[in-house]
Amino acid sequence: xxxxxxxxxxxxxxxxxxxxxxxxxxxxxxxxxxxxxxxxxxxxxxxxxxxxxxxxxxxxxxxxxxxxxxxxxxxxxxxxxxxxxxxxxxxxxxxxx
Numbered sequence: 841x842x843x844x845x846x847x848x849x850x851x852x853x854x855x856x857x858x859x860x861x862x863x864x865x866x867x868x869x870x871x872x873x874x875x876x877x878x879x880x881x882x883x884x885x886x887x888x889x890x891x892x893x894x895x896x897x898x899x900x901x902x903x904x905x906x907x908x909x910x911x912x913x914x915x916x917x918x919x920x921x922x923x924x925x926x927x928x929x930x931x932x933x934x935x936x937x
Contacts, residue, residue, distance in 0.1 A: 911918030920926050
């Protein structure tokens with residue numbers, strides 16, 4: 841009786857080994873299929889447009905900061921910071937002997 845039980849155990853072990861091998865092979869096949877299919881990414885906004893948008897936002901933030909600094913902190917007219925005469929006066933103050 842021991843021999844019968846041992847042969848049944850070995851066959852079940854062999855079957856388990858075969859099942860594991862099959863599962864590993866199936867997983868390998870699935871991984872190979874997944875890696876072989878590449879997704880093409882379509883960008884909604886092209887890179888050149890993103891760079892342009894970032895540059896425009898930087899300019900907008902600088903202008904807003906200048907207007908707030910000149911108008912609120914400096915107690916002047918905020919639109920005066922956009923005039924060339926204001927900047928010429930600042931340059932003259934800096935370069936004055």
